[in-house]
Amino acid sequence: MSALRVLVVDDEPMMLEIAAGMLSASGFKVLTAMRGEEAIEIARRDRPEVVLCDIMMPGLDGRDVCRAIKDDPDLGGIPVVLHSSLREDEVDWQSSGADAFRYKLSDLRGLPSFLRQLVEGAH
Amino acid sequence: MADDAQFVTAVPGLDRLLCGGLRPGGMYLVAGDPGAGKTVLAHQTGAHHAAGGGSILYLTALVESHQTLLSQMRSFSFFNPSIVPNAFYYASVAPALESGGLNGVRQEIARLLLSREPDLVILDGLHTLKVMADSAAEYQRLLTFLQAQCASTGVTMLVIANREAQDAADPMYTVSDGILVLETEQSNRRRIRTLEVRKLRGRQHLTGSHVMEITGDGVRVYPRVEALAANLKPPFEPPLPAHAAFGIEGVDAMIDDGFGSNSVTLIPGPSGVGKTLFGLSFLTAGAEAGENVLFLGFHETPDRLLAKADSIGLTLRPHVAAGRADIRWHAAADLAVDRIAQGVLDDVERNDIRRVVIDSMDELRHGLSRPGRTLPFLSAFTQLLRGHGTAVLLTSEASDSDGLRVTAPLPEISAAVDNIVVLRYLQAGAQLHRAMSILKVRDQAHDELLREYTISAKGITVGGRLDPTGLPDTVSYAPASGDTE
Numbered sequence: 001m002s003a004l005r006v007l008v009v010d011d012e013p014m015m016l017e018i019a020a021g022m023l024s025a026s027g028f029k030v031l032t033a034m035r036g037e038e039a040i041e042i043a044r045r046d047r048p049e050v051v052l053c054d055i056m057m058p059g060l061d062g063r064d065v066c067r068a069i070k071d072d073p074d075l076g077g078i079p080v081v082l083h084s085s086l087r088e089d090e091v092d093w094q095s096s097g098a099d100a101f102r103y104k105l106s107d108l109r110g111l112p113s114f115l116r117q118l119v120e121g122a123h
Numbered sequence: 124m125a126d127d128a129q130f131v132t133a134v135p136g137l138d139r140l141l142c143g144g145l146r147p148g149g150m151y152l153v154a155g156d157p158g159a160g161k162t163v164l165a166h167q168t169g170a171h172h173a174a175g176g177g178s179i180l181y182l183t184a185l186v187e188s189h190q191t192l193l194s195q196m197r198s199f200s201f202f203n204p205s206i207v208p209n210a211f212y213y214a215s216v217a218p219a220l221e222s223g224g225l226n227g228v229r230q231e232i233a234r235l236l237l238s239r240e241p242d243l244v245i246l247d248g249l250h251t252l253k254v255m256a257d258s259a260a261e262y263q264r265l266l267t268f269l270q271a272q273c274a275s276t277g278v279t280m281l282v283i284a285n286r287e288a289q290d291a292a293d294p295m296y297t298v299s300d301g302i303l304v305l306e307t308e309q310s311n312r313r314r315i316r317t318l319e320v321r322k323l324r325g326r327q328h329l330t331g332s333h334v335m336e337i338t339g340d341g342v343r344v345y346p347r348v349e350a351l352a353a354n355l356k357p358p359f360e361p362p363l364p365a366h367a368a369f370g371i372e373g374v375d376a377m378i379d380d381g382f383g384s385n386s387v388t389l390i391p392g393p394s395g396v397g398k399t400l401f402g403l404s405f406l407t408a409g410a411e412a413g414e415n416v417l418f419l420g421f422h423e424t425p426d427r428l429l430a431k432a433d434s435i436g437l438t439l440r441p442h443v444a445a446g447r448a449d450i451r452w453h454a455a456a457d458l459a460v461d462r463i464a465q466g467v468l469d470d471v472e473r474n475d476i477r478r479v480v481i482d483s484m485d486e487l488r489h490g491l492s493r494p495g496r497t498l499p500f501l502s503a504f505t506q507l508l509r510g511h512g513t514a515v516l517l518t519s520e521a522s523d524s525d526g527l528r529v530t531a532p533l534p535e536i537s538a539a540v541d542n543i544v545v546l547r548y549l550q551a552g553a554q555l556h557r558a559m560s561i562l563k564v565r566d567q568a569h570d571e572l573l574r575e576y577t578i579s580a581k582g583i584t585v586g587g588r589l590d591p592t593g594l595p596d597t598v599s600y601a602p603a604s605g606d607t608e
Contacts, residue, residue: 012271017233022237107276109237
């Protein structure tokens with residue numbers, strides 16, 4: 001079975017390193033981006049199977065990235081998870097069409113299984 | 124995770140300073156000189172969580188060997204070596220440091236967090252990592268990484284570091300969620316260990332430094348009573364409905380059948396005038412009324428005090444035997460005042476003690492390490508006791524050399540106590556008389572006469588108005604001078 005490709009998007013390098021490191025160690029093939037524009041470009045080029053994207057970023061924010069992916073006929077089926085240091089009830093994430101929300105300050109160790117289940121559910 | 128969730132340190136007294144504990148997912152610096160107790164404290168917290176089913180990862184960076192750490196911890200009652208290695212896992216980041224620098228350390232820690240899934244990480248040797256960093260930016264990156272790891276995985280981290288002169292500039296002081304500083308200070312020719320919560324992000328805590336001890340049971344912190352009292356919300360000032368009788372007929376008649384049941388009474392007087400006997404009478408009256416009572420003494424042993432009570436017919440002994448009355452004696456040389464105060468407060472809480480006699484407040488004062496602390500300490504201590512509904516009686520030896528002139532033990536002591544009963548000697552020719560007067564009773568009418576009293580096998584007997592014939596016509600209670608401390 002080939003490794004799931006996940007695109008992790010975060011403007012904070014440490015959060016990117018931690019999330020990417022954890023997913024990589026859990027068997028994912030990890031693509032990373034630090035800006036929204038870069039994320040959309042990578043998504044079009046490398047077609048990840050799931051996207052984990054921070055909401056608050058300079059330039060395009062996570063919801064803009066999500067809308068761009070969902071509006072693209074070739075990419076719209078890719079599950080997008082938005083995550084943030086804001087709590088779920090503190091930010092409007094649903095209007096972007098995202099499939100799920102993760103609170104950043106929850107236990108990151110549950111993330112690999114969460115993403116796998118999401119991808120399996122999408123197929 | 125709820126914002127008010129607590130990660131207890133399980134170090135007695137420390138969680139009280141932290142108003143419950145640490146925030147899960149926070150990174151905390153434990154800083155201090157070598158030998159200050161940092162490693163013991165961290166092991167104590169780790170051992171507690173390991174025993175409760177938690178997973179602990181203890182990372183070392185070129186500090187003591189794991190064998191040395193284990194050997195040291197075996198001597199403490201809190202540490203059961205059987206928790207190692209499954210629940211309490213030692214790992215060194217030194218190989219990663221040597222092969223890959225701080226970047227290698229970051230990768231190694233990330234790998235260990237994934238494989239061990241710890242609840243608590245202890246990183247021992249931050250100073251080593253700082254020294255080995257190629258640049259300040261690399262060190263800062265490591266700290267940011269650790270903090271982000273904690274926040275995103277919910278792992279709580281204690282980072283142990285030696286204190287250095289340039290501490291304030293260390294980015295760890297900015298990045299960490301809290302800072303515990305362990306120090307020692309010189310006091311009355313003794314070294315006293317202290318612990319201070321220097322920073323606790325987003326949480327209330329008891330400020331200032333607090334006495335800390337290390338015994339075979341590990342670290343214990345004694346929160347300063349001033350800080351405990353300041354933390355009372357709202358400031359507790361309960362009503363004073365019931366009266367605490369003295370158990371001395373003539374005295375009770377002078378004060379309307381007793382002082383307020385949670386009031387603070389000061390009895391200053393010269394040596395031998397009967398202060399301790401007044402205290403023992405006060406205690407016995409409480410026990411006779413069914414109250415639990417405590418005598419905190421520094422001069423006389425419990426046996427001597429009981430014999431003294433017997434000698435004037437007080438029935439204290441059976442109450443001690445029944446457990447209703449407790450006599451606690453501390454040698455004058457062992458005056459760890461914060462520990463003594465905490466012991467009294469714990470007992471009052473646990474055993475619902477309604478009367479406390481402190482004989483004398485002078486010893487507490489001598490045991491306090493910092494000048495100027497006596498009045499704040501006594502005010503806070505008695506406030507906490509009265510908050511429980513406990514009546515407090517303080518004795519104080521405060522007189523000139525012949526005992527004829529009584530001086531207030533401290534400037535402004537009057538503001539800290541509700542009642543003042545002055546005991547003194549008066550000289551008539553070659554004869555010394557014992558006399559008492561009630562100088563102050565808060566919110567209560569009282570007799571204002573100077574009365575003679577005698578002490579005999581039948582107890583303390585208060586007479587009528589003292590015959591002034593042949594007695595000096597002077598006020599013999601004077602305020603203390605400002606330099607008493």
